[in-house]
Amino acid sequence: MIAKTFQGLEEVLAKELTELGANNIAIGNRMVSFTGDKALMYKANFHLRTAIRVLKPFKHFRASSADEVYDICRKIAWEKFMSFSSSFAVDAVVNSVEFTHSKFVAYRVKDAIVDYFRDKEGERPNVCVANPDIIFHIHISNEDCSLSLDSSGESLHMRGYRQETMEAPLNEALAAGMILLTGWHGECDFIDPMCGSGTLPIEAALIARGMAPGLFRSRYAFEKWPDFDADLFEGIYNDDSGERPLQCRIYGYDKDAKAILTAKRNAKAAGLLDSIEFNVRDVKDFQTVTEKSVMVTNPPYGERLKEGDIPLLYETLGERLKHAFMGSEAWVICNHYEYFDKIGLKPSAKIPLYNGALACEFRKYEIFGGKYDKFRSDGEKLNKENSAERRGKTLRHKAAQAEKLQQKEDAEKPRRPFRKAEDGEKSRRPFRRTEDGEKPRTPRNGGKGRPADHRDGNRSRSFSRKSDNNRK
Ligand SMILES: C[S@@+](CC[C@H](N)C(=O)[O-])C[C@H]1O[C@@H](n2cnc3c(N)ncnc32)[C@H](O)[C@@H]1O
Numbered sequence: 001m002i003a004k005t006f007q008g009l010e011e012v013l014a015k016e017l018t019e020l021g022a023n024n025i026a027i028g029n030r031m032v033s034f035t036g037d038k039a040l041m042y043k044a045n046f047h048l049r050t051a052i053r054v055l056k057p058f059k060h061f062r063a064s065s066a067d068e069v070y071d072i073c074r075k076i077a078w079e080k081f082m083s084f085s086s087s088f089a090v091d092a093v094v095n096s097v098e099f100t101h102s103k104f105v106a107y108r109v110k111d112a113i114v115d116y117f118r119d120k121e122g123e124r125p126n127v128c129v130a131n132p133d134i135i136f137h138i139h140i141s142n143e144d145c146s147l148s149l150d151s152s153g154e155s156l157h158m159r160g161y162r163q164e165t166m167e168a169p170l171n172e173a174l175a176a177g178m179i180l181l182t183g184w185h186g187e188c189d190f191i192d193p194m195c196g197s198g199t200l201p202i203e204a205a206l207i208a209r210g211m212a213p214g215l216f217r218s219r220y221a222f223e224k225w226p227d228f229d230a231d232l233f234e235g236i237y238n239d240d241s242g243e244r245p246l247q248c249r250i251y252g253y254d255k256d257a258k259a260i261l262t263a264k265r266n267a268k269a270a271g272l273l274d275s276i277e278f279n280v281r282d283v284k285d286f287q288t289v290t291e292k293s294v295m296v297t298n299p300p301y302g303e304r305l306k307e308g309d310i311p312l313l314y315e316t317l318g319e320r321l322k323h324a325f326m327g328s329e330a331w332v333i334c335n336h337y338e339y340f341d342k343i344g345l346k347p348s349a350k351i352p353l354y355n356g357a358l359a360c361e362f363r364k365y366e367i368f369g370g371k372y373d374k375f376r377s378d379g380e381k382l383n384k385e386n387s388a389e390r391r392g393k394t395l396r397h398k399a400a401q402a403e404k405l406q407q408k409e410d411a412e413k414p415r416r417p418f419r420k421a422e423d424g425e426k427s428r429r430p431f432r433r434t435e436d437g438e439k440p441r442t443p444r445n446g447g448k449g450r451p452a453d454h455r456d457g458n459r460s461r462s463f464s465r466k467s468d469n470n471r472k
Helices: 010-020 038-047 066-074 102-121 172-182 199-208 230-238 257-269 310-324 337-343 372-401 404-411
Strands: 002-004 023-027 031-035 053-062 087-095 134-141 144-150 189-192 250-254 276-280 293-297 329-334 349-355 358-366
Touching: 010 023, 010 031, 010 038, 010 172, 038 053, 038 230, 066 102, 066 144, 087 102, 102 134, 172 199, 172 293, 172 329, 172 349, 172 358, 189 199, 199 250, 199 257, 199 276, 199 293, 250 257, 257 276, 310 329, 310 337, 329 337, 337 358
Parallel strands: 087 134, 189 250, 189 293, 250 276, 293 329
Antiparallel strands: 002 031, 002 053, 023 031, 053 144, 134 144, 329 358, 349 358
């Protein structure tokens, strides 16, 4: 199988796959390949935080033109994957001088499938872009073509908890990847002082509590496959053995009251309102932390958000880090070197990452307490240790810029509309398998719900996985 991700998150994804029990893991460009059984494919979709889709390749061939692709596809026994009554779509990613238009390749594969069924069954399946039953994916690199089934459907970054967004929200898979890159899993406090719609604190809470990012999704493409094993997936969905109580505090601040309201709505939809402390606060008022903390933040870059004085904001952030964040570490993502310079601290790591189409760096600042001499010598030591790694990554960053167009494709698929939680309604868990006449999901724990699990010991989570006929 192939799990696709964003440039710069491949190693984090490979680690996630190792922890899930995948075999033969190999890191590629914006993807990690692996082997495993059907259960692993379901788990990969449900548990991976940094994957945006999981593909199951079924045919590799060589071709040098779209017509040749058509001829080969025309001979595939498509009834193994779908029937003529299924709707389907074809996605194409092309990186080749022979094939210049990915859309044209996708059309030719669609033509081949339609013509195959028309000849064999006398009926043609529906091509459906918005909500197809089956999604095929063709990847062409030079003349090497791979056809896959897309087991995810909608990109996996669309967790399902997002009720509203502010401007420039982080992609959820990128946010999770940034947090995992810091090595944080909930061991100490977590702070995002410019949290916008709350993506980083929410992903942090999911990580710290060991909650699967797929809990809130209503649908995976593999559920429409002819070999879908509902009981197997139900077992995976209802297994909460990896979940744990929160052992730290998670804070989200923003100067914009509307952003904090949005963040709270999103956290409520994820059943995490009790796990995160959201407050309206300007960075300039950031107060001294008393516990060791990790800060991960995505300040405005001045690209999409037309904010006031952006250089001054970075300067203020640097000043607050120096004076109010001693003994802790901060990670900042931005695409302007001059804004990083305004922070006025030496980074101990620089990781190239893309935020959408923007080539960014994710920089780490370790704020040492104690004497300036020690601070300097530690900083220099860190600097030397990381310089070779950074040189390699900078080159990789430059090479990556040439490929950024491809990366946008997965992230920018249209979002499915979802129902908003009504006032007073407990956050919903929109998963359902109960279309009319289908077997309802077996509730975990004999339907008794789940134990109180907040660290103060008297709050229960605000969503449950009990089957609920209203969740349609
Ligand atoms: C790029 S957005 C963050 C988006 C967020 N990561 C998300 O996923 O929604 C930057 C945020 O910084 C906030 N901001 C800008 N200046 C600020 C300041 N001085 N203090 C606190 N927040 C600030 C903006 O209101 C905005 O919500």
